[in-house]
Amino acid sequence: MxxxxxxxxxxxxxxxxxxxxxxxxxxxxxxxxxxxxxxxxxxxxxxxxxxxxxxxxxxxxxxxxxxxxxxxxxxxxxxxxxxxxxxxxxxxxxxxxxxxxxxxxxxxxxxxxxxxxxxxxxxxxxxxxxxxxxxxxxxxxxxxxxxxAPGQAVQRRGAQVGDGLWVTGTIGDGALGLKMLQGQLEDGSGHLAQRYRLPEPRLGLDLYGLATCAMDVSDGLVQDTGHLARENGLAAVIDAAKVPLSPAARQAGPDWLRTCLTGGDDYELLMAVPPAQEDRLASKGYLESPYGRVPVTRIGHFHAGTPGVQVRDENGQALHIETGGWSHL
Amino acid sequence: MxxxxxxxxxxxxxxxxxxxxxxxxxxxxxxxxxxxxxxxxxxxxxxxxxxxxxxxxxxxxxxxxxxxxxxxxxxxxxxxxxxxxxxxxxxxxxxxxxxxxxxxxxxxxxxxxxxxxxxxxxxxxxxxxxxxxxxxxxxxxxxxxxxxAPGQAVQRRGAQVGDGLWVTGTIGDGALGLKMLQGQLEDGSGHLAQRYRLPEPRLGLDLYGLATCAMDVSDGLVQDTGHLARENGLAAVIDAAKVPLSPAARQAGPDWLRTCLTGGDDYELLMAVPPAQEDRLASKGYLESPYGRVPVTRIGHFHAGTPGVQVRDENGQALHIETGGWSHL
Structure with missing residues (x-):
C-alpha cells in the first residue's frame, strides 16, 4: 500500500x-x-x-x-x-x-x-x-x-521610621534618553539613549540584612517612592539636590530636573536602610556586585506621617511636583 | 511647613x-x-x-x-x-x-x-x-x-515500535464547536460550543509508568500525532474509524470527519502505551482522575518507518488528509 x-x-x-x-x-x-x-x-x-x-x-x-x-x-x-x-x-x-x-x-x-x-x-x-x-x-x-535563600527576598514592606532612603546609580537618564530620541534634547555623549534602551539591572547586590525594603525604580522616582511610602504606612522625603544625576543629565540643565525625578525607565534600586547600616554604606559609597561596583546615594528618609512622598529643594522647601510618573493604563 | x-x-x-x-x-x-x-x-x-x-x-x-x-x-x-x-x-x-x-x-x-x-x-x-x-x-x-515527582514528567519522546496510540475523551468537538459558532453547523445540544469554549484539561491522570510519551492535542489530531511520530523517529498510524467522537460530533455526520481529525482545540491527551500496559487499559476503558473517569481509546499504533503519520479508513486504505492542522504563524 x-x-x-x-x-x-x-x-x-x-x-x-x-x-x-x-x-x-x-x-x-x-x-x-x-x-x-x-x-x-x-x-x-x-x-x-x-x-x-x-x-x-x-x-x-x-x-x-x-x-x-x-x-x-x-x-x-x-x-x-x-x-x-x-x-x-x-x-x-x-x-x-x-x-x-x-x-x-x-x-x-x-x-x-x-x-x-x-x-x-x-x-x-x-x-x-x-x-x-x-x-x-x-x-x-x-x-x-x-x-x-529562604526568607531573604527583600520586599516592598519593612521600612521603619528613621530609615534612610537610598538609591543605586543615577536617576533620570532613561527619561532624558527618551526625550533625546524624540528630538527634544541634545546629548552628544550617547549616554542617555543608551540608558533608555539598555537599563542595567542591579543584580547580585547583597541587599538582605542591609535594606529593610526595596523596589526597582521603573515608573519614576517620585511615584515609586510614593509606592514604598504607602506600602510601609510612612511619609518619605526626597531631597531633590541629593538625587544622583549622571554628567549627561547635569549637562541637560536644571530645567530637566523634574523630568529626572518623575520620568520612568531608571531601573535603579530604591531602598530603605536603617541608621545602623547607613554609616558603613555612606563611607563606602558603593555596593559590590558581580558586574562591578554600584554607587549608592542617600536621597532622603522615612518618617512618621501621612503616607506619601514629599520632595524638597536645597532650602528644605517643598517642591510641587505635578506629574507623578508613568501609569501603564 | x-x-x-x-x-x-x-x-x-x-x-x-x-x-x-x-x-x-x-x-x-x-x-x-x-x-x-x-x-x-x-x-x-x-x-x-x-x-x-x-x-x-x-x-x-x-x-x-x-x-x-x-x-x-x-x-x-x-x-x-x-x-x-x-x-x-x-x-x-x-x-x-x-x-x-x-x-x-x-x-x-x-x-x-x-x-x-x-x-x-x-x-x-x-x-x-x-x-x-x-x-x-x-x-x-x-x-x-x-x-x-523527579524524573516522572512524561515527555514527547519515549515511544517504542509497537506502542499503541491512545487518546483521552473525544476528538473534534472543539473544531466543530467553532464551526457551529461561525454558523456553518447546527448543534442543538450546545455540547460542541461548550467544548470549544471550555476544554477540559486532563489533569490528575496517572501517566507515569503507563505512557512512554504524551502530549496534548491542541493543533489537530493528525498534526499532533505527526509531531509525536517525528519526535520519536517512528511512523504512526491512525485508524480513523476508531477515533472517539461525541454523540454531537457523530450527529454532524461523516462530512465533518476530516474537520474532527485535523481541527484544533481538543485539549485531549495523546499517548504512546506499550503493549504490556494496553490490556489493562483496554479492559478498563478509562483512567481515574480527581475530576472523574476519563475514557481512553486506542486509535492506532507506532511502527518502524519514515517518521510521520498515516490515517487509514476502516478497510486499511490510506486517507489523504489535505490539511495538517493549525499553525500559529
Missing part, C-alpha cells in the same frame, strides 16, 4: 520552524529543546523561587525603529530588575511573542541575538515560549524566574 | 487600582498581595517544576463577542492542559494583559470571575502579572507552573 505523504508530514509546520530557527539557540536545559508541552526545571534545593512577568507593546514601550537587539535586551533587563529588587539570582525565562506581519525574519533574528548576549551575561536561559500572530502591534511578554 | 499633596499621593495610580479591583481576589500566597516586584514561591520539597506559557490574541484565538468568563477560563485551561500532558500538578500562574480601549471594566470583571472559578476548581492561584495598554487587539499571555 502506497501512502501519499501529508502536506505537513515532511516539513515542519511554520510555527515550529520559526521556533527552531530563532529560539533554539537560547534554550537551556529545562527547555527540553523547546520541543515539548512544557519545561521541566529542577529547583535549586532549599531555595525559594522569585517570579515576575512584564509585557512590552510596540509604540507603548518601544518604537518601531528601535534596534531589535535592544528591544529584546530591554525586556529581559526590566524583568531582571524585578529579580534584582528582591535580591534574587536569575534562573530562567519564558517568552510569548505576538507577531504582526511587519516584523521581519531579520528583525526577529536580531531580537534573539540581543537576548542571547544578555542571557549569557546574566547567567540564565530560555525555558519555554509561545508564538502567535496578531493584527495589532508587536506584543512581547516575558516571565522570569530567580532563586533566593 | 505645609506640603501640597502630589496628584498621585492620595489616590492609587490607575494601573494599581485596576489590579486591586480585578486581580487581588485571585492572588495566592506567593503573590504578596500583588504589591511587590515579584512573587516568592516555596517549591514543594523534592519535586521538579513544570512550566509552560501560552498567549491568546483577540480575533485569532477568541472572538470579541465570546463570553469574557470563558475567554479567561480557556486561556487557563490551555495552559493546564500542557501540565496535564506531562502528568504535573498545578501550582500557580502569572498573567500579562495588554488592554485595548474597547475592553470595558465589566468585561475584565467577568474575565476574572471565570479565572477565579477555574483556579478554585483546579487548585492553583495567581502569582503575579502585568497590565499595559495597547492600540491593537487584546493580547493575553499566561505562564503556568506545576510540580511533578
Amino acid at each position: 502506497t501512502v501519499p505523504p501529508l502536506a505537513n508530514q515532511t516539513d515542519l509546520p511554520r510555527e515550529f520552524a520559526f521556533i527552531r530557527r530563532h529560539f533554539a539557540a537560547l534554550a537551556g536545559p529545562a527547555a527540553l529543546d523547546l520541543r515539548d508541552d512544557a519545561a521541566v526545571f529542577t529547583p535549586p534545593p532549599g531555595l525559594q523561587l522569585v517570579l515576575a512577568t512584564d509585557a512590552m507593546v510596540e509604540n507603548v514601550h518601544f518604537l518601531p525603529d528601535d534596534p531589535p537587539q535592544t528591544v529584546g535586551r530591554k525586556l529581559l533587563r526590566c524583568n531582571l530588575s524585578d529579580l534584582a529588587a528582591m535580591g534574587a539570582k536569575p534562573e530562567g525565562w519564558l517568552l510569548t511573542f505576538a507577531r504582526p506581519p511587519h516584523i521581519t525574519e531579520d528583525w526577529v533574528a536580531q531580537f534573539c541575538a540581543g537576548l542571547k548576549a544578555d542571557q549569557d551575561l546574566y547567567g540564565l536561559s530560555l525555558m519555554g515560549g509561545d508564538t502567535t500572530s496578531t493584527s495589532g502591534p508587536l506584543v512581547l511578554s516575558l516571565t522570569i524566574m530567580g532563586s533566593v | 505645609t506640603v501640597p499633596p502630589l496628584a498621585n499621593q492620595t489616590d492609587l495610580p490607575r494601573e494599581f487600582a485596576f489590579i486591586r479591583r480585578h486581580f487581588a481576589a485571585l492572588a495566592g500566597p506567593a503573590a504578596l498581595d500583588l504589591r511587590d516586584d515579584a512573587a516568592v514561591f516555596t517549591p514543594p520539597p523534592g519535586l521538579q517544576l513544570v512550566l509552560a506559557t501560552d498567549a491568546m490574541v483577540e480575533n485569532v484565538h477568541f472572538l470579541p463577542d465570546d463570553p469574557p468568563q470563558t475567554v479567561g477560563r480557556k486561556l487557563l485551561r490551555c495552559n493546564l492542559s500542557d501540565l496535564a500532558a506531562m502528568g504535573a500538578k498545578p501550582e500557580g500562574w502569572l498573567l500579562t494583559f495588554a488592554r485595548p480601549p474597547h475592553i470595558t471594566e465589566d468585561w475584565v470583571a467577568q474575565f476574572c470571575a471565570g479565572l477565579k472559578a477555574d483556579q478554585d476548581l483546579y487548585g492553583l492561584s495567581l502569582m503575579g502579572g502585568d497590565t499595559t495598554s495597547t492600540s491593537g487587539p487584546l493580547v493575553l499571555s499566561l505562564t503556568i507552573m506545576g510540580s511533578v
Whole structure:
C-alpha cells in the first residue's frame, strides 16, 4: 500500500520552524529543546523561587525603529530588575511573542541575538515560549524566574521610621534618553539613549540584612517612592539636590530636573536602610556586585506621617511636583 | 511647613487600582498581595517544576463577542492542559494583559470571575502579572507552573515500535464547536460550543509508568500525532474509524470527519502505551482522575518507518488528509 505523504508530514509546520530557527539557540536545559508541552526545571534545593512577568507593546514601550537587539535586551533587563529588587539570582525565562506581519525574519533574528548576549551575561536561559500572530502591534511578554535563600527576598514592606532612603546609580537618564530620541534634547555623549534602551539591572547586590525594603525604580522616582511610602504606612522625603544625576543629565540643565525625578525607565534600586547600616554604606559609597561596583546615594528618609512622598529643594522647601510618573493604563 | 499633596499621593495610580479591583481576589500566597516586584514561591520539597506559557490574541484565538468568563477560563485551561500532558500538578500562574480601549471594566470583571472559578476548581492561584495598554487587539499571555515527582514528567519522546496510540475523551468537538459558532453547523445540544469554549484539561491522570510519551492535542489530531511520530523517529498510524467522537460530533455526520481529525482545540491527551500496559487499559476503558473517569481509546499504533503519520479508513486504505492542522504563524 502506497501512502501519499501529508502536506505537513515532511516539513515542519511554520510555527515550529520559526521556533527552531530563532529560539533554539537560547534554550537551556529545562527547555527540553523547546520541543515539548512544557519545561521541566529542577529547583535549586532549599531555595525559594522569585517570579515576575512584564509585557512590552510596540509604540507603548518601544518604537518601531528601535534596534531589535535592544528591544529584546530591554525586556529581559526590566524583568531582571524585578529579580534584582528582591535580591534574587536569575534562573530562567519564558517568552510569548505576538507577531504582526511587519516584523521581519531579520528583525526577529536580531531580537534573539540581543537576548542571547544578555542571557549569557546574566547567567540564565530560555525555558519555554509561545508564538502567535496578531493584527495589532508587536506584543512581547516575558516571565522570569530567580532563586533566593529562604526568607531573604527583600520586599516592598519593612521600612521603619528613621530609615534612610537610598538609591543605586543615577536617576533620570532613561527619561532624558527618551526625550533625546524624540528630538527634544541634545546629548552628544550617547549616554542617555543608551540608558533608555539598555537599563542595567542591579543584580547580585547583597541587599538582605542591609535594606529593610526595596523596589526597582521603573515608573519614576517620585511615584515609586510614593509606592514604598504607602506600602510601609510612612511619609518619605526626597531631597531633590541629593538625587544622583549622571554628567549627561547635569549637562541637560536644571530645567530637566523634574523630568529626572518623575520620568520612568531608571531601573535603579530604591531602598530603605536603617541608621545602623547607613554609616558603613555612606563611607563606602558603593555596593559590590558581580558586574562591578554600584554607587549608592542617600536621597532622603522615612518618617512618621501621612503616607506619601514629599520632595524638597536645597532650602528644605517643598517642591510641587505635578506629574507623578508613568501609569501603564 | 505645609506640603501640597502630589496628584498621585492620595489616590492609587490607575494601573494599581485596576489590579486591586480585578486581580487581588485571585492572588495566592506567593503573590504578596500583588504589591511587590515579584512573587516568592516555596517549591514543594523534592519535586521538579513544570512550566509552560501560552498567549491568546483577540480575533485569532477568541472572538470579541465570546463570553469574557470563558475567554479567561480557556486561556487557563490551555495552559493546564500542557501540565496535564506531562502528568504535573498545578501550582500557580502569572498573567500579562495588554488592554485595548474597547475592553470595558465589566468585561475584565467577568474575565476574572471565570479565572477565579477555574483556579478554585483546579487548585492553583495567581502569582503575579502585568497590565499595559495597547492600540491593537487584546493580547493575553499566561505562564503556568506545576510540580511533578523527579524524573516522572512524561515527555514527547519515549515511544517504542509497537506502542499503541491512545487518546483521552473525544476528538473534534472543539473544531466543530467553532464551526457551529461561525454558523456553518447546527448543534442543538450546545455540547460542541461548550467544548470549544471550555476544554477540559486532563489533569490528575496517572501517566507515569503507563505512557512512554504524551502530549496534548491542541493543533489537530493528525498534526499532533505527526509531531509525536517525528519526535520519536517512528511512523504512526491512525485508524480513523476508531477515533472517539461525541454523540454531537457523530450527529454532524461523516462530512465533518476530516474537520474532527485535523481541527484544533481538543485539549485531549495523546499517548504512546506499550503493549504490556494496553490490556489493562483496554479492559478498563478509562483512567481515574480527581475530576472523574476519563475514557481512553486506542486509535492506532507506532511502527518502524519514515517518521510521520498515516490515517487509514476502516478497510486499511490510506486517507489523504489535505490539511495538517493549525499553525500559529
